Amino acid sequence: MRTADTDQLALVEHLRGARGRAELVARLRQGITAGVLRDGETLPATRVLAADLGIARGSVVQAYEELLGEGFLATRPGGATRVAAAVSARPAAPPAVAPDTTAREPEPRIDLRPGRPGTVGLDTDPAWRAAWRRGADAVPVDLPDLAGDPGLRAEIAAHVRRTRGVECAAGDVVVTAGTAEAFLLMLLTLRQGKPRLRVGLEDPGYRYARRTVTALGDEPIAIPVRDGSVDPAGLPALDAIIVTPSHQYPVGGAMPVARRYALLEWAREHDAVVIEDDYDSEFRHGSAPLPAITGLVPRAPAVLVGTFSKTVSPALRLGYLVIPDPEVAAAVHATRELLSTPVAQQVQDAARHFLAGGGYRRHIARMRRVYAHRRSLVAGVRLADGLTLSALEGGLHAVISWPRGHVAGQALRDRLGRAGIACGDLDDYRLVMRDGDPEGVVVGYAAVTDLQLDEALAVIARS
Ligand SMILES: Cc1ncc(COP(=O)(O)O)c(C=O)c1O
Numbered sequence: 026m027r028t029a030d031t032d033q034l035a036l037v038e039h040l041r042g043a044r045g046r047a048e049l050v051a052r053l054r055q056g057i058t059a060g061v062l063r064d065g066e067t068l069p070a071t072r073v074l075a076a077d078l079g080i081a082r083g084s085v086v087q088a089y090e091e092l093l094g095e096g097f098l099a100t101r102p103g104g105a106t107r108v109a110a111a112v113s114a115r116p117a118a119p120p121a122v123a124p125d126t127t128a129r130e131p132e133p134r135i136d137l138r139p140g141r142p143g144t145v146g147l148d149t150d151p152a153w154r155a156a157w158r159r160g161a162d163a164v165p166v167d168l169p170d171l172a173g174d175p176g177l178r179a180e181i182a183a184h185v186r187r188t189r190g191v192e193c194a195a196g197d198v199v200v201t202a203g204t205a206e207a208f209l210l211m212l213l214t215l216r217q218g219k220p221r222l223r224v225g226l227e228d229p230g231y232r233y234a235r236r237t238v239t240a241l242g243d244e245p246i247a248i249p250v251r252d253g254s255v256d257p258a259g260l261p262a263l264d265a266i267i268v269t270p271s272h273q274y275p276v277g278g279a280m281p282v283a284r285r286y287a288l289l290e291w292a293r294e295h296d297a298v299v300i301e302d303d304y305d306s307e308f309r310h311g312s313a314p315l316p317a318i319t320g321l322v323p324r325a326p327a328v329l330v331g332t333f334s335k336t337v338s339p340a341l342r343l344g345y346l347v348i349p350d351p352e353v354a355a356a357v358h359a360t361r362e363l364l365s366t367p368v369a370q371q372v373q374d375a376a377r378h379f380l381a382g383g384g385y386r387r388h389i390a391r392m393r394r395v396y397a398h399r400r401s402l403v404a405g406v407r408l409a410d411g412l413t414l415s416a417l418e419g420g421l422h423a424v425i426s427w428p429r430g431h432v433a434g435q436a437l438r439d440r441l442g443r444a445g446i447a448c449g450d451l452d453d454y455r456l457v458m459r460d461g462d463p464e465g466v467v468v469g470y471a472a473v474t475d476l477q478l479d480e481a482l483a484v485i486a487r488s
Contacts, residue, residue: 033069036062037077042442045080045131048450049088055452057097057108068098068106134445135477139275139422139469142335143395152384160375171361173200173345174373180380181331181345188307191320191329193347199357200368203344204302207330208237208267210346211300214353214360215264216243225266227255229454231274231302234267247456253278257287265298271306271314275454275467276424277416285318292326298353299327305335305420307389310400312418324350333376335421336389343368343376392471396421399470402478409433409487413463425485426451426465434464437485441466444484 039061043049056062068074071089075082089106092098099109147153172178179195186193201207216222224238228247238245246263248255253273260266268288270280280288292299299318306314319329332344348354361367379385403423408414411431416424427434441448449467452458468485470478 033067036066037069037074040074040078042438043078043080044442046084046087046091049078049080049084050091051450051453053088053092054095054097055458057092058458062108064108064110066108068108070105133447135447135473135481137446137448137468137470137473137481139449139467140334140339141469141472142338142421143392143471144338145474146391147337147388150384150388152382152387153379156378156382156384157375159378160371163374165370168365169367169370169373171365171367172358173198173368174370174377177373177377177380178345180377182347184380184385185329185331185347189303189314189317189320189329191317191347191349193320193349197347197349197354199346199348199354199361200373201330201344201346202342202366202368203334203339204304204330204332205233205237205344206342206366207328207344207346208234208300209241210357210360210364211265211298211328211330212237212241212243213364214356215298216241217356219264222264223262225255225260225263225268226456227268227273228456229276229451230456231267231269231304232454234302235456238267245456249459250276250278254280254284255288257284257291260291260295262295263297265300266292267300267302268318269302269304270318271303272309272416272419274302274304275416275422275449275451276426277418279315279418280318282315285315285321288318289322289325289327297326299325301327301329303329303331307336308393308396308421309419310397310417314419319347319349326350328353336385336392341372341376343372396471399475399478402475402482403468403470406482406485407487408485409437412437416467421471422449422467422469424451424465424467426463429462429464431464433487438466440484444481446481446484 036056039056040049040052043052071082071085075085089098093100096109098106100106175195177200178198181198182193182195185191201210212222212224222243223246224243225246225248226235226238227250229250235245246261248260248266250273254270255268270285272279288299301318303317317329319325319327329347330344333341346357348357400417404417408425411433412425412427414423414425416422451465451467455462
């Protein structure tokens with residue numbers, strides 16, 4: 026069976042190339058927000074669309090369900106699925122989608138989606154293994170300290186002082202279940218007494234920050250990234266702003282020092298807090314990272330969020346907040362007390378031993394060499410005219426972008442699709458679609474092997 030209607034044929038063309046649920050969701054969402062699909066327009070039946078696109082019907086059903094849940098689509102019992110009324114004009118602010126842990130889609134042959142670090146060698150690293158053995162020594166009968174294990178907090182403070190120049194002590198640190206919980210703790214804390222927070226988010230930016238803000242019922246305010254960062258001049262009144270000043274996520278670039286000071290001044294003026302997402306500053310390729318905003322002035326109206334997700338593994342669910350303002354710190358402790366959600370003691374113990382014994386520092390140094398090599402391979406790729414490579418100054422990913430609709434960009438997407446190579450889609454990181462926004466792919470180069478990366482780069486290279 027094939028799609029018949031002319032509008033639906035145009036839609037199928039727009040969706041062509043989607044290889045599974047996630048890509049279908051992204052393309053449908055983009056189609057709706059970009060006006061390819063109009064309010065009230067009927068979508069093809071799932072069986073028909075699946076046949077047209079050559080993908081499993083279950084993937085189409087799941088994609089429709091997901092967009093129904095997000096309010097982009099609507100349906101009546103027994104009726105067709107349609108674009109929900111008055112959504113095509115609204116900004117492309119999809120409640121970001123959680124990573125699909127149930128693995129309903131076939132694994133890509135080469136997975137270059139960002140956010141996945143290299144962990145090869147860690148399982149046999151004697152320091153890592155010893156840290157976990159020592160973590161198992163004691164089986165406590167009490168809840169962990171709600172702010173985090175004091176020993177781990179001291180190790181983290183030392184790490185942050187050494188690597189980020191932020192003058193802090195164990196008492197300024199709260200151990201969290203990754204950046205995700207750090208955001209949650211901060212927003213819940215700042216919410217006290219306010220019906221709804223206005224939270225500034227970089228656009229393009231980190232999807233899970235946006236997800237947390239919307240999940241809590243707070244208002245995400247898109248702040249465009251210009252020349253590598255948000256510009257504090259002309260920021261609206263906000264309660265908080267989440268920024269990635271060391272290495273803007275995902276497009277790269279760093280916030281210049283003058284803007285960092287200006288952002289702190291703006292925060293003081295507006296009684297706002299800067300949430301500094303310092304997710305990958307351990308990995309700089311070449312230049313040293315600029316000083317963290319949180320450490321620039323005493324008692325800065327800012328908090329630093331760090332994570333072990335890039336340096337070790339996101340599966341650890343381990344991160345931290347560094348809070349220089351004691352009043353804010355006390356309020357965060359109170360929120361933690363209320364939630365009673367400390368990180369597992371064994372994870373904290375193992376991390377403490379790994380840091381204290383120097384294993385963490387050595388692991389980072391080793392991975393820095395691995396990633397620097399990978400980065401040089403990516404930097405050396407010869408792209409077709411019109412394609413631009415960015416974000417290579419740090420971290421574990423790069424971005425290849427091109428003017429929207431550029432033929433060489435579409436050809437690159439097709440080659441990647443045919444070769445079974447998965448990358449992130451730059452449009453998924455946008456809150457608002459603006460005229461002139463480039464298209465692109467986000468390429469994580471950490472979790473694959475050198476051979477896989479070579480193969481992928483051969484596909485990416487100008488043909
Ligand atoms: C911008 C950004 N911040 C933070 C993180 C880490 O999040 P978490 O610590 O919750 O794993 C990531 C991981 O991909 C990221 O891309």
